[in-house]
Amino acid sequence: xAIARTIRTKAKSKPVEDVILxxxxxxxxxxxxxxxxxxxxxxxxxxxxxxxxxQLRKVKFALTQHNASQEHVHFVVxxxxxxxxxxxxESNTSRVLxxxxxxxxxxxxxTERMTQITAVIALPLAFNGEERHWYRGLxxxxxxxxxxxxxxxxxxxxxxxxLRADWITSHSEDQGSLKKxxxx
Amino acid sequence: MxxxxxxxLFPVGKKRFALPAEQVTELARPDTLQVFPHTTRLxxxxxxxxxxxxxxxxxxxxxxxxxxxxxxxxxxxxxNIAGHQEWTAVPVTGECELIMIExxxxxxxxxxxxxxxxxxxxxxxxxxxxxxIASGEVAA
Numbered sequence: 578x579a580i581a582r583t584i585r586t587k588a589k590s591k592p593v594e595d596v597i598l599x600x601x602x603x604x605x606x607x608x609x610x611x612x613x614x615x616x617x618x619x620x621x622x623x624x625x626x627x628x629x630x631x632q633l634r635k636v637k638f639a640l641t642q643h644n645a646s647q648e649h650v651h652f653v654v655x656x657x658x659x660x661x662x663x664x665x666x667e668s669n670t671s672r673v674l675x676x677x678x679x680x681x682x683x684x685x686x687x688t689e690r691m692t693q694i695t696a697v698i699a700l701p702l703a704f705n706g707e708e709r710h711w712y713r714g715l716x717x718x719x720x721x722x723x724x725x726x727x728x729x730x731x732x733x734x735x736x737x738x739x740l741r742a743d744w745i746t747s748h749s750e751d752q753g754s755l756k757k758x759x760x761x
Numbered sequence: 762m763x764x765x766x767x768x769x770l771f772p773v774g775k776k777r778f779a780l781p782a783e784q785v786t787e788l789a790r791p792d793t794l795q796v797f798p799h800t801t802r803l804x805x806x807x808x809x810x811x812x813x814x815x816x817x818x819x820x821x822x823x824x825x826x827x828x829x830x831x832x833x834x835x836x837x838x839x840x841n842i843a844g845h846q847e848w849t850a851v852p853v854t855g856e857c858e859l860i861m862i863e864x865x866x867x868x869x870x871x872x873x874x875x876x877x878x879x880x881x882x883x884x885x886x887x888x889x890x891x892x893x894i895a896s897g898e899v900a901a
Contacts, residue, residue, distance in 0.1 A: 604796075604797060604798060606797075660798035661798060661800060662798055698814055701807065701814055701815070701816040701847055702842040702843060702845055702847050703801065703804060703816035703818060703840065703842060703847060703849060703895070704799055704801045704804060704816060705801055706799055706800030706801040707799075707800045708797075708798070708799035708800060708801065711798075711799075712797075715797075715807070715814060717809075721795060722795040722797070722807055722809060722814060723797070724797045724798075
């Protein structure tokens with residue numbers, strides 16, 4: 578007797594992505610949770626004074642972290658300046674998102690919570706400015722379109738190089754260990 | 762062939778402008794404008810309508826200047842951006858009107874975004890080109 582084979586297809590669930598919802602000057606953003614290594618307060622930040630480069634004025638602090646025998650330096654980008662948000666009375670930076678596999682960290686007002694998104698919707702083509710680099714797209718979070726930030730956009734390679742050189746120069750008395758800080 | 766075409770007239774403040782009817786998808790009621798930081802001029806945010814994310818292109822700033830009155834409705838139009846068709850919401854101040862009329866050629870002293878003119882009983886209406894306004898702003 579032939580037994581008819583039935584193929585059961587599992588109900589396909591929508592792919593989900595874990596994201597961290599954060600706020601800057603009252604604006605909400607999300608970032609992929611796997612792009613963030615740590616969320617911390619502002620303790621231990623070293624103020625940076627970037628002189629000539631207008632583009633790098635968004636970098637406000639350096640954060641050094643020690644683990645095992647290595648020291649890691651993260652350059653902390655003020656998210657409000659990165660996104661060209663005008664100074665606001667609402668601003669109250671209190672959290673730092675340390676990015677994974679990056680020398681960048683991000684200074685934000687607050688992190689709300691982790692949530693999940695089911696799709697990243699492409700930014701409409703009409704938007705043709707810097708936002709095309711800033712965002713991976715838009716995502717629906719609680720019936721609101723929220724930009725999904727691109728972690729690699731906070732500091733590009735030339736900016737990283739300038740910051741590293743600046744940092745090493747300003748800490749030249751201890752160059753040996755500082756060079757190690759960037760080898761990760 | 763008469764040369765008559767359909768146009769959608771829409772008010773921005775006390776003045777009316779027009780778009781070719783084939784570019785217009787619908788007139789939408791007030792909707793929630795969703796904003797996020799960006800650097801594209803004249804764009805104020807997006808609307809979400811029927812699963813479409815529609816950029817809001819506020820041309821009133823070009824047509825009337827910074828003192829244009831508040832816009833209540835959205836005219837949803839098709840734009841050709843880099844070879845792709847994309848919906849755009851244009852904020853307007855009131856109800857729209859569909860007319861069939863023969864367009865007159867633009868005159869040399871017209872703004873760069875005017876493609877032709879519609880001569881109505883007691884008004885001359887400028888037919889505008891959204892892509893020209895956008896590219897004019899990019900160049901600015």
